[in-house]
Amino acid sequence: MNKAEKLSVVSYRGTRDFYPEDMRIRSWIFDRMKETAMSFGYEEYDGPMLESFELYAAKSGEELVNEQLYHFFDRADRHVAIRPEMTPTVARMVAARINDLSRPIRWFSFPNLWRYEKPQRGRLREHWQFNVDILGSDSIGADQEIIEIAIQVMIRLGAGKNDFRIHISNRRMLTYFLHQILDLPEGIWGGVCRAIDKRSKIPHETFEEMLRELELTSHQISELGRYLSLSHQNIDQHPVSESDGYGELRQIWNGLSESGLDTFCTLDLSIVRGLDYYTGTVFEMYDLAPENRRALFGGGRYDNLVGLFSKDRLSGVGFGMGDVTVRDFLEIHGLIPNPEPPIQVHVALFNEELRRSSGAIASLLRSAGYRTTLQLDPVKLAKQFKWADSKSIPIVILQGPDEKKQNLVQVKNMLTHSQQVVSERDLVETVRQSLAGD
RNA sequence: GUGAGUGUAGCUCAGUUUGGUUAGAGCGCCUGACUGUGGAUCAGGAGGUCGAGGGUUCAAAUCCCUUCACUCACCCCA
Numbered sequence: 262m263n264k265a266e267k268l269s270v271v272s273y274r275g276t277r278d279f280y281p282e283d284m285r286i287r288s289w290i291f292d293r294m295k296e297t298a299m300s301f302g303y304e305e306y307d308g309p310m311l312e313s314f315e316l317y318a319a320k321s322g323e324e325l326v327n328e329q330l331y332h333f334f335d336r337a338d339r340h341v342a343i344r345p346e347m348t349p350t351v352a353r354m355v356a357a358r359i360n361d362l363s364r365p366i367r368w369f370s371f372p373n374l375w376r377y378e379k380p381q382r383g384r385l386r387e388h389w390q391f392n393v394d395i396l397g398s399d400s401i402g403a404d405q406e407i408i409e410i411a412i413q414v415m416i417r418l419g420a421g422k423n424d425f426r427i428h429i430s431n432r433r434m435l436t437y438f439l440h441q442i443l444d445l446p447e448g449i450w451g452g453v454c455r456a457i458d459k460r461s462k463i464p465h466e467t468f469e470e471m472l473r474e475l476e477l478t479s480h481q482i483s484e485l486g487r488y489l490s491l492s493h494q495n496i497d498q499h500p501v502s503e504s505d506g507y508g509e510l511r512q513i514w515n516g517l518s519e520s521g522l523d524t525f526c527t528l529d530l531s532i533v534r535g536l537d538y539y540t541g542t543v544f545e546m547y548d549l550a551p552e553n554r555r556a557l558f559g560g561g562r563y564d565n566l567v568g569l570f571s572k573d574r575l576s577g578v579g580f581g582m583g584d585v586t587v588r589d590f591l592e593i594h595g596l597i598p599n600p601e602p603p604i605q606v607h608v609a610l611f612n613e614e615l616r617r618s619s620g621a622i623a624s625l626l627r628s629a630g631y632r633t634t635l636q637l638d639p640v641k642l643a644k645q646f647k648w649a650d651s652k653s654i655p656i657v658i659l660q661g662p663d664e665k666k667q668n669l670v671q672v673k674n675m676l677t678h679s680q681q682v683v684s685e686r687d688l689v690e691t692v693r694q695s696l697a698g699d
Numbered sequence: 700g701u702g703a704g705u706g707u708a709g710c711u712c713a714g715u716u717u718g719g720u721u722a723g724a725g726c727g728c729c730u731g732a733c734u735g736u737g738g739a740u741c742a743g744g745a746g747g748u749c750g751a752g753g754g755u756u757c758a759a760a761u762c763c764c765u766u767c768a769c770u771c772a773c774c775c776c777a
Contacts, residue, residue, distance in 0.1 A: 328775095374777085380770090
């Protein structure tokens with residue numbers, strides 16, 4: 262194989278290599294998420310990365326299936342898809358045990374998901390998504406709990422109330438408004454929703470133009486504008502406050518106020534979410550940093566999640582948080598912590614004769630709970646210390662022939678440059694103190 | 700899928716407008732000064748078919764075409 266034929270070292274388009282320095286950030290983020298979900302009593306699950314093509318063809322959006330789904334035929338000619346989202350898998354898993362699972366079902370997962378997209382900021386072909394769902398409860402308390410978890414995750418990641426905001430609305434209320442108040446035919450609701458969804462990104466004239474094309478009167482357009490700008494202070498006076506959807510929204514808002522979480526939230530009636538299956542509460546989290554004004558994640562309540570597989574009806578509410586957008590968020594806000602050094606102690610090796618003794622020291626430190634490496638080759642000490650320094654190892658242990666004769670060891674603190682000679686017996690305690698900064 | 704920008708050493712980049720001898724800098728890496736000790740200093744060194752392919756030319760990192768990748772904005776979402 263000549264030089265031109267060597268394989269490329271570049272990872273597949275839209276995917277990432279997680280080198281150790283990336284992996285520990287990812288693990289740090291996932292650990293915070295997991296802690297939060299578990300603190301609310303949620304249980305972790307996972308499913309296969311491959312599902313039957315039909316699972317997505319049935320209910321995921323047309324665009325997703327036709328243009329973004331990775332799919333192929335296996336050796337037995339089964340039509341297989343790589344999961345682009347987790348919801349159908351949860352639905353399938355729940356449906357398979359629908360009579361066996363006590364409700365509500367509180368589950369979370371960290372699936373990697375694939376979509377054939379053109380990669381850009383915040384959007385790749387493979388990403389990991391923190392999925393949290395509560396299934397089998399029609400209680401509005403479930404909606405509130407899910408939003409609370411989303412907020413608590415952000416707090417646990419170090420975000421404050423000036424860093425992000427959760428925009429909340431309700432699909433049922435919007436439907437009531439379009440149907441009962443504006444008296445619009447059902448056929449154009451979808452079009453109106455799309456216009457609403459785009460409103461913040463397009464000029465006001467374009468927004469009105471879209472609505473006129475849907476044959477809304479100028480009165481209806483101005484009423485819609487008024488509706489969209491309602492806040493939790495003045496919504497009570499609006500006729501939409503008589504709807505069931507409003508009742509749900511008000512209940513959630515009150516609940517969030519009681520737990521002091523309303524400072525992280527805002528009522529935003531322009532939130533509709535792109536997905537069709539949402540029926541009640543919908544919400545999106547926005548970054549407040551001016552350079553990153555975008556929705557980081559969203560969720561909501563969907564009815565009849567398991568209807569595809571079962572006669573039973575089961576509703577749920579949940580959200581998905583992408584690791585790409587979350588990491589962007591953390592970087593912008595300076596919230597990624599300096600990681601703990603992966604190695605705490607390095608045991609130097611003076612020469613071959615001392616290998617057994619130095620190895621024993623390393624074993625001793627490991628059983629005391631310290632992440633310890635042992636020098637493999639007795640190269641000159643300058644190199645050994647230099648390596649330890651390049652790995653940010655705070656402590657280096659050295660036992661040369663002189664120390665060995667008296668059962669002593671050198672303990673060097675690389676951060677303070679101080680070094681002390683202690684007996685082998687006192688080694689573990691000395692390391693403990695040195696790491697604690699005493 | 701549409702549009703724009705960028706590809707030169709491991710990293711950050713200069714050089715491209717006005718083609719011209721062996722393609723540069725800083726940082727990093729390796730070796731030594733320093734044969735029982737890392738961040739400093741000094742002296743050396745390795746590392747590049749200038750993203751790839753083709754064309755124009757006596758001559759291409761530089762001009763032209765194609766292609767790939769990355770970045771950003773649309774679309775859509777996470």
